[in-house]
Amino acid sequence: MKEIRYDQQFSANEWFILSAFVIGALLVILVPRRFDLKTSGVFLMCGVFFGFFFDHTLSVFPVSFYRINDTSEFETMDFISHVVYAPVSYFFFYLYDLFQIKIRNSLMYVLAWSFLSCGFERISEAVGVFHYENGYKILYSFEIYLIVQSLWLLLYWAIKLYGDRRF
Amino acid sequence: MSLFILALMAWVVMIVFGLVPKGFTLTEMVFLYFVITILTISIFTILDVNLRWVPITRDVEGSFAVYICRFIYIPLLVLMAASVLRSHMKAKSRLALISIIILLLCGSDRVYLQFDLLEYAHWNEWISALMYGSFIVIIGWIARWFTGLGEGGRKIT
Numbered sequence: 001m002k003e004i005r006y007d008q009q010f011s012a013n014e015w016f017i018l019s020a021f022v023i024g025a026l027l028v029i030l031v032p033r034r035f036d037l038k039t040s041g042v043f044l045m046c047g048v049f050f051g052f053f054f055d056h057t058l059s060v061f062p063v064s065f066y067r068i069n070d071t072s073e074f075e076t077m078d079f080i081s082h083v084v085y086a087p088v089s090y091f092f093f094y095l096y097d098l099f100q101i102k103i104r105n106s107l108m109y110v111l112a113w114s115f116l117s118c119g120f121e122r123i124s125e126a127v128g129v130f131h132y133e134n135g136y137k138i139l140y141s142f143e144i145y146l147i148v149q150s151l152w153l154l155l156y157w158a159i160k161l162y163g164d165r166r167f
Numbered sequence: 168m169s170l171f172i173l174a175l176m177a178w179v180v181m182i183v184f185g186l187v188p189k190g191f192t193l194t195e196m197v198f199l200y201f202v203i204t205i206l207t208i209s210i211f212t213i214l215d216v217n218l219r220w221v222p223i224t225r226d227v228e229g230s231f232a233v234y235i236c237r238f239i240y241i242p243l244l245v246l247m248a249a250s251v252l253r254s255h256m257k258a259k260s261r262l263a264l265i266s267i268i269i270l271l272l273c274g275s276d277r278v279y280l281q282f283d284l285l286e287y288a289h290w291n292e293w294i295s296a297l298m299y300g301s302f303i304v305i306i307g308w309i310a311r312w313f314t315g316l317g318e319g320g321r322k323i324t
Contacts, residue, residue, distance in 0.1 A: 037316045038194045045201040056208045057234060074212040082205075155197070163194040 013069055013128035017081045024087030034094055039159060046155060047089025050148050051082040058136075065136035069129060081129060088117070092149065093156055106153050114145035169282035173232040176275065177239040184243045189250040195314055199249060203242040203306055210298070211237060220289040229284045240275055244268050245299075245306050252307035253314070265303060272299045 028044070035043065055078075058065045068078050092113055101109050121141055124130050132138075189196060211233075214221040223233055248268045251261050273296050279285045 038192075038198065038313065041313065041316070042194055042198045042201070045198055045205075049201040049205060052205050052208050053238070056212060073217045074209070079209070159194055159197070164192050166192050167189050167196065 011128065013124075014077055016124065016127040016129060017069075017077060017084060020084045021080055024084060028087050028090055031094065034097055039163065040090070042155075042159060043090050043093040044086040046093075046152060047085030047087070048082050050089070050152075051085035054144060054148075055082065063134055065132065065134055065140075067131045067133065088120070089152065092152060096153070096156060107150075110146060110149045110153065113149050114142055117145045117149075118142050169232040169278075169284055170228045170235070172278060172282070173235045173240070173275075176278070177235045177243075180240055180243050184247060187247065187250075189247070190254060191246075191250060191310075191314070195310070196246065198313055199246055199306065199310055200242055202309055203245045204238060206302065206305075207237050207241050207245075210302075214290070215285075218289075220287075221285050222288055223285045224283060229282065232282070233279070233284055236275060236279070241272065244272055245303055248303040249306045249310040252303070253310060265300075268303070269296055269299050272296075 033040070055068055064072075068081060069075060070077070096106075096109060118138055118141060121130065121138055125132065125138065191199070211221075211223070215223045224230065245268075248265055251264045251268070254261065256264075273292055276285075276292065276295050280287070
C-alpha cells in the first residue's frame with residue numbers, strides 16, 4: 001500500500017489534538033463526579049471505541065474515505081486523536097444524566113450533539129486532522145453522528161437498567 | 168465465501184458467549200469489549216499498515232470478513248478467556264480452556280490465510296499464538312484491575 005504524507009512537521013493538527021486532549025481531560029477531572037468509577041470508565045471508553053471503529057473502517061479499506069493527521073500510517077498522534085473522543089462521550093452522558101432528559105426529548109438531544117460534533121469535525125478538518133477523499137463530505141459524518149449517539153443513548157439505558165447485573 | 172465462513176464462525180462464538188457464565192457485570196463486559204477491540208484494531212493496523220508484516224486484503228468481501236473478526240470473533244473469545252482467568256476453576260482446567268481459546272484464535276488465522284485475507288510476510292503461527300497469549304494475559308490484568316475498582320461516585324438510577 002502506498003504511503004501518503006501530508007505534512008512532516010509538528011503543526012496545527014498536532015497542537016489542536018494536544019490542546020483538545022488537555023482541555024478535555026481537565027474538564028473531566030474538574031467537574032463534580034456524577035457516576036461511579038466503572039460507569040465513568042465505560043462512558044469515557046465509549047467515545048474512544050467509536051472513534052476507532054469508524055476511523056479504522058471508513059478511513060482504511062476497501063475504500064478510504066478520509067485520512068487522519070499527517071500520514072496514512074498509524075501514528076501516536078492518531079491514537080491520541082482517538083483518545084480525544086473520550087471527554088466528548090463522557091460529557092454526552094454527563095449532561096444527559098445531569099439534565100435528566102426524558103426519552104421523548106432524547107432525539108432532540110442527539111440532534112444537538114450531532115451538530116456540535118460536526119462543528120468539532122469541521123474545525124478538525126480545517127486544521128488538518130482529517131483529509132477527506134473519494135467524495136466524502138462532512139454531511140455524511142452527520143448521519144454517522146446521529147446513529148452513533150443514538151446507540152450511546154441505548155448504552156446509557158442498558159447500563160442504567162442492567163449495569164450491575166452479573167452474566 | 169470468506170465472509171460466509173467468518174460470519175458463521177462469529178455467530179457460533181456469539182452463541183457460546185451467550186451461553187457460558189462470564190462472571191462479569193454488564194458494565195465490566197462493555198468496558199472490556201471496548202478495550203479489547205481498541206487493542207485489536209491497533210495491533211492489526213500496526214502490523215498491516217505500518218510494519219507490513221501481516222498485509223491484509225483490500226477487496227470488499229475480504230475487508231468485511233476481517234471486520235467481523237476484529238469486532239466480534241477476537242474480542243468475544245478474548246473476553247471469554249479473561250473470564251476463565253478470573254474464574255475459580257482449577258489451574259489445569261483454566262490452562263486447558265485458555266489453550267483451546269488460543270487454538271481457536273490461531274485457527275481463525277489459518278482461515279484468513281486460506282482465503283487470502285492476509286498473508287504472513289514477516290510472521291508465523293507461533294508468533295501469532297504468542298501474541299494472542301500475551302494479549303489474553305494483558306486483558307486478564309486489565310479485567311482484574313477494572314473489576315476491583317472502587318465504587319466512588321453516584322450510581323445512575
